[in-house]
Amino acid sequence: MRRISLLFTLVALLVGLVPIPASAQSEIACPPVVVPSSGFTDVDPGSVHKQDIDCVAWRGISTGTSSTTFAPKENVSRWQMALFLMRIDFLEDVVDGSDQGFTDIGALSLDTQKAINQLKQLSITSGTSPTTFTPHGSLQRWEMALFLTRQLTAMGVALPPGFDQGFTDVAGLDAATQKAINQLGELGITSGTTATTFSPYGLVTREQMASFITRTIQASRVLNLLDFGTGSCEGEDPEVCTFDSVFLENTTFVLRAAWYASPLPAPADFFGPGTRIDVTIDGDPVAMTNKDVVVDDAAIRYFQATFLGGLSDTHTFVISLYEQDVLVREITDNYTLLPSGF
Numbered sequence: 001m002r003r004i005s006l007l008f009t010l011v012a013l014l015v016g017l018v019p020i021p022a023s024a025q026s027e028i029a030c031p032p033v034v035v036p037s038s039g040f041t042d043v044d045p046g047s048v049h050k051q052d053i054d055c056v057a058w059r060g061i062s063t064g065t066s067s068t069t070f071a072p073k074e075n076v077s078r079w080q081m082a083l084f085l086m087r088i089d090f091l092e093d094v095v096d097g098s099d100q101g102f103t104d105i106g107a108l109s110l111d112t113q114k115a116i117n118q119l120k121q122l123s124i125t126s127g128t129s130p131t132t133f134t135p136h137g138s139l140q141r142w143e144m145a146l147f148l149t150r151q152l153t154a155m156g157v158a159l160p161p162g163f164d165q166g167f168t169d170v171a172g173l174d175a176a177t178q179k180a181i182n183q184l185g186e187l188g189i190t191s192g193t194t195a196t197t198f199s200p201y202g203l204v205t206r207e208q209m210a211s212f213i214t215r216t217i218q219a220s221r222v223l224n225l226l227d228f229g230t231g232s233c234e235g236e237d238p239e240v241c242t243f244d245s246v247f248l249e250n251t252t253f254v255l256r257a258a259w260y261a262s263p264l265p266a267p268a269d270f271f272g273p274g275t276r277i278d279v280t281i282d283g284d285p286v287a288m289t290n291k292d293v294v295v296d297d298a299a300i301r302y303f304q305a306t307f308l309g310g311l312s313d314t315h316t317f318v319i320s321l322y323e324q325d326v327l328v329r330e331i332t333d334n335y336t337l338l339p340s341g342f
Contacts, residue, residue, distance in 0.1 A: 030055030030214060040070040047072070049207035052214040061087040061213060062206075072207035079108055079135035080206075081144070082115040084213055085124065085151050088220075094154075094260050095121035095297045102133040121297040124150040142173060142200035144209070145180040148189065148216050156258070156293045156302040157220050160186040167198040187219040233329075243333040259323070262298035270299060274325040277303040281317045 038057035056062045065071040097114030119125040128134040165185035193199040233241035279286040286305040293300040319331040
């Protein structure tokens, strides 16, 4: 059955498009003033990955190996990576996770099977063969590079060109994998294991994966609306939502929403003017831009409205979402800009 639904996020962007150093990325994706400690007793408080582990726990991307442990030094398995990726954004709602023909995942939980099948539907993985995913295999760094860059593509993010980042140990890999590794370097998601090596066949630990994922969230520049405030939705036709958010000033803000249709082909009117998103700020209309992305089993139309920070006091934006000219959701957010030294 055809399905059209809505994805909605509100994005806070740093001004400019220069990649943010890996050391600073998590402070934007998971502001320390907001994110509580995860409470994992096996994570060194002085670890460079501590804040990122807190971040993925706060976002629900990882719940740890128990209520009090994260197992930071354990290697990430391919099935764990599938779950992590599908929890990053709203992509888990884009495709249904129907059987993709992997015969070696039947013993896994239904949620894990669904995540693996969704990765295939979104072209993030093709498996280790047409019929196998090898879920218990340990994730290698070259695989991680492909997973993360394909994830960003499925999220509608324009990737950098993949210029040579000076890694001398990746020449034996195929061109697509080399490009993905270099793109991670350009985005600030990784700086390699040394200035000249990426160690593509090295295994990825859970603490390293927490940092890679947090930096990917930042590189995508997609942060969930509720990361910045509180709110609720009421009603069904249309659904009316109200939020109260707080941001730092001197920041560029982007409203980013998307309609998606699944399965393909999308209905003829999906990309027409009737499926749209209108935005006003303090009552004034905001120009929208859009980008269309098609993956194996879904069409996604992203809409963005951008406005500059540096404003003061409290402002209100209203986002009205229409499907075939019918208002289905109206979101009001009263946002307050705090001084950047907050």
